[in-house]
Amino acid sequence: MATDLSVPAGSTRPPAGRTLPPLRLVSTRLGRIGVALFVVLVFAIPLNMTSTYWLGIMNAAGIAAIAAIGLNVLTGYDGQLSLGHAFFVGVGAFVTQYVGGIHGLPMIVWLPVAGLAAALIGAAVAPFALRLRGPYLMMVSLALVFIGIYVARNLESITGGNEGTIVLARATLGPIDFEALTLGPLVFAREQGLFILIWALVGLTLLAVANVMRSRSGRAMQAVRDHDMAAEVLGVGMMRTQTNAFVLTSFLAGVAGGLLAVNLQYIRPDSFNVELSVQYLAIIVIGGLGSLWGPVLGAIFVTLVPVVVDLVSNELPFMARGGESGLNTTDLSLILYGVLIVVFLLAEPKGLVATFGRIGRLITSSTGSAGRRSSTTNRPDTA
């Protein structure tokens, strides 16, 4: 995906450079401050958080965020609905076990290979999947999930068949082992090391996607989403654009799958099912379709749903307890995903990002000199 970043960088067509905003990784001062803050937090949070339970949850959220950022490229920016994301995450996970576990290669090899393998399959599937618009990609991608589980169950030497397999791949980068990080006399817990790795990759992914979306191919994706025919008239190749989006999406799913495998240390074919795809879709809808930070907010939010359900389930009267009929926590989480999807689409179609933006504006306008009046004038364009 690095090529997508550099190709339209103005060097090929100097005259067009004036109309395009300068392509730099981070274009504004605020953005640079944001990046610096992110880097600080990536190290500060795990060092100051001692609860491995909550760090584990944050790690799961980070991995979900990478996968969701990927799905957001296809669904949010390119306007194509996919229920097959779990398939590509699964490809990444099992390729990681094959390359990093069975062949014992280091992370610098297995992580890109996991992404590339998923991207290759994505590129192979894209021409069929993208032949029609509308709900058809969703249906074909659904087929991918079922076929993927069937193939994985029958590739026992790699996937362990129905029982699944222990993941032997290690998160090591040269001499640094993220799973047993040491710094002088300090020894870190596994969760702390993985937190640094996972959230650093979340940051890199965000930076990459933000820049792809400012490039020609990224803008082409959004043009196709907004009006495919108008985009085509303007010289945007539909098939090529959508294939780009599909491949980038699959690549990120593969990377997320690799991290998922290493984080969980145990994977089985059945876990990469439709429900997992549902979860990623819920993340981007709740977080905010077509926004940069939406998938990250959504991932944290959605990962917290089962955690909160676990915490409060003992208080709820309608839960199953000791043989009585009632809801179990997985079911309650699913119901909440569904309710959240419906509520957000009806009440806040732009997702959590819009909610946060509104809260931010309310704070700035009530503390700023404009006072109350500007907050009421702001309302029409935010609603």
Place this chain on the structure above:
Amino acid sequence: MTENLQILVSGISLGCLLALLALGFVVVAKSTGVFNLTQGAFVVMGAYLTYTGHRTWGLPFFLAVLLSVAVVAVVAVILEATIVHRVSTVNLFTPILVTFGLLIIIPPIAAGIWGSDQRSMGDPWGLSVLSVGGVTITHRDLAVIISTFVILAAFGLFFRFSRLGLAMQATALDPEAALAQGVSDRTVHRLSWGIAGALGAFAGTMLATTAGTGLGPGLEHFALLAIPVIILGGLESPLGAVLGGLFVGIVQQFAVVRVPDAFGSGFTEVVPYLLMLVIMLVRPEGFFGTKKIRRI
């Protein structure tokens, strides 16, 4: 030869079931343009409600079916009126996502109410069979096949000759022109959801009386089997749904018996999806779908 005929008959029965599942999607897509994933939830609701009516309250089977069909149809209309109608024309994929949200809410609720054990619908038809020249057809299969064809005929007549049916077609073709002609899009949308709910409930009941399937969690996954059928038949053609269903059903049934074990476990379950991929390659608009010609 007889064996092949036997497989063919069970294939036709399975195909009719798939067609019933697919018809619910087609009705809504045809008249409202929404790809309604909640259909899977109607299937689950219908099956469990029939179970409650028949087994818990002891109603006669056909009364229980009627009751569950009516209840699910009402629920479907309410969902359309309160939730889906607001977004049904926003864009292509908001309504899909909303119906998807509704789809994942309902099966867990059913699991909460009825528990996660396998339930048995009993034997509404008993084990009675009909023998024709060495081929045996169970009465259940016969009921599925006959009711599918009755429903299909009713559909054809309804869409072709009734005022509402024509109004539904008109709304699908050109919502604004239909409005200008005095067709209420609200009525049409609600009616189509009601029909879809009724079809889903009926298909769910039939699905739950199948020997292997039964009534339990995961029933909504069987409803997803309608998706390959829809691809084959075209999203907007009732006849296509039935023929697509028959095709998939027959091929799958032959695969169950004839495919060697070397293909690995679970191969027959992915047969419909493989068929779908092949069709996408050869004829993406399906056998009976119309190629979309768009004007700017």
